[in-house]
Amino acid sequence: MKKIDIGKKILGENEKYALENLLFFTKKKKLCLNIISSPGSGKTTILARTINELKGKIKIGVIEGDIQTDIDAERIRATGAPVVQINTEGACHLSAAQISGALKQLPVEDLDLILIENVGNLVCPSAFELGENGKIVVLSVPEGDDKPAKYPAIFAKSKVLLINKIDLLNGGQVDFDIERAKADARRLNKAIEIFPISARRGDGITNWCDWLVKSVEKCAE
Amino acid sequence: MHETMVAQSLMAIIAEHAEKNNAKPVSAKISCGMLNPVSDEILRFAFEAIAKNTPCEGVKLQVEHKPIRARCKNCDANFEVELSLPECPKCGGDDFELLPDAPLILEEIEFQTESRNEKN
Numbered sequence: 001m002k003k004i005d006i007g008k009k010i011l012g013e014n015e016k017y018a019l020e021n022l023l024f025f026t027k028k029k030k031l032c033l034n035i036i037s038s039p040g041s042g043k044t045t046i047l048a049r050t051i052n053e054l055k056g057k058i059k060i061g062v063i064e065g066d067i068q069t070d071i072d073a074e075r076i077r078a079t080g081a082p083v084v085q086i087n088t089e090g091a092c093h094l095s096a097a098q099i100s101g102a103l104k105q106l107p108v109e110d111l112d113l114i115l116i117e118n119v120g121n122l123v124c125p126s127a128f129e130l131g132e133n134g135k136i137v138v139l140s141v142p143e144g145d146d147k148p149a150k151y152p153a154i155f156a157k158s159k160v161l162l163i164n165k166i167d168l169l170n171g172g173q174v175d176f177d178i179e180r181a182k183a184d185a186r187r188l189n190k191a192i193e194i195f196p197i198s199a200r201r202g203d204g205i206t207n208w209c210d211w212l213v214k215s216v217e218k219c220a221e
Numbered sequence: 222m223h224e225t226m227v228a229q230s231l232m233a234i235i236a237e238h239a240e241k242n243n244a245k246p247v248s249a250k251i252s253c254g255m256l257n258p259v260s261d262e263i264l265r266f267a268f269e270a271i272a273k274n275t276p277c278e279g280v281k282l283q284v285e286h287k288p289i290r291a292r293c294k295n296c297d298a299n300f301e302v303e304l305s306l307p308e309c310p311k312c313g314g315d316d317f318e319l320l321p322d323a324p325l326i327l328e329e330i331e332f333q334t335e336s337r338n339e340k341n
């Protein structure tokens with residue numbers, strides 16, 4: 001038997017593309033955020049609401065990741081924002097090379113902010129850097145307040161936590177202790193910004209959009 | 222699910238070294254951080270499936286999970302994070318900065334040396 005030391009990054013190929021993407025965003029002074037959540041937590045509704053809210057203030061382009069169909073891309077297209085659809089055909093996450101390809105189809109020069117909607121999955125996408133400036137994790141209240149404790153990786157790595165569907169809390173049909181979810185998310189990530197929102201009704205959207213505008217301005221400096 | 226992509230990348234690197242060394246790989250040791258969601262069992266299963274009828278068939282995978290470390294903002298201690306109770310073991314503080322999680326790395330490959338002798 002002969003042992004050989006390798007010491008090579010297994011996802012080095014993905015990281016190479018991620019680094020190229022990051023350099024691209026830095027050079028162009030564009031902000032890129034990677035939105036990650038379970039399926040059905042409201043990512044597309046949040047995107048559409050955000051685009052409409054920020055119309056005339058900042059220009060947003062979207063990269064839509066889905067296993068199949070362009071249902072989500074259609075919903076974004078209806079807002080008038082430029083959108084590129086990536087179908088992963090079974091893969092549970094987007095990869096940096098796919099983003100690199102999608103960027104060539106977006107009018108990047110005309111945009112201030114590029115939002116990536118990752119494939120609905122709270123686990124796998126957290127392992128694949130896309131070259132984004134930050135990750136946004138969405139947790140909707142019907143999923144349960146124990147998710148930050150049960151899926152620590154994505155909460156530890158994200159810049160922002162959006163707690164969505166808070167309109168359901170008032171009726172008392174959902175048991176969700178918002179303070180517990182916040183405390184568990186902050187346990188591993190003191191710096192995480194948390195915005196409770198309802199993308200459907202509009203609660204908290206102003207605070208989230210203000211944060212976006214400030215982040216875009218900071219990036220463009 | 223993404224273990225398949227990890228297995229593919231892993232197999233490509235092992236196959237490359239097998240060819241370079243003209244030897245049959247028998248095992249590989251990989252390491253990754255705790256925040257890297259890799260299931261050993263699924264990775265082995267995926268690797269086994271895609272390695273069939275290739276020079277990597279039968280390669281045994283060994284996975285080492287490295288703990289996450291953090292730096293306490295109160296007392297500056299550098300410590301291993303206990304996910305169930307994340308606090309500084311020195312001062313008990315809970316204001317800390319997570320240090321970068323260990324990346325997914327192929328540490329070493331073990332090759333069979335006999336096959337070489339047969340060839341010579």
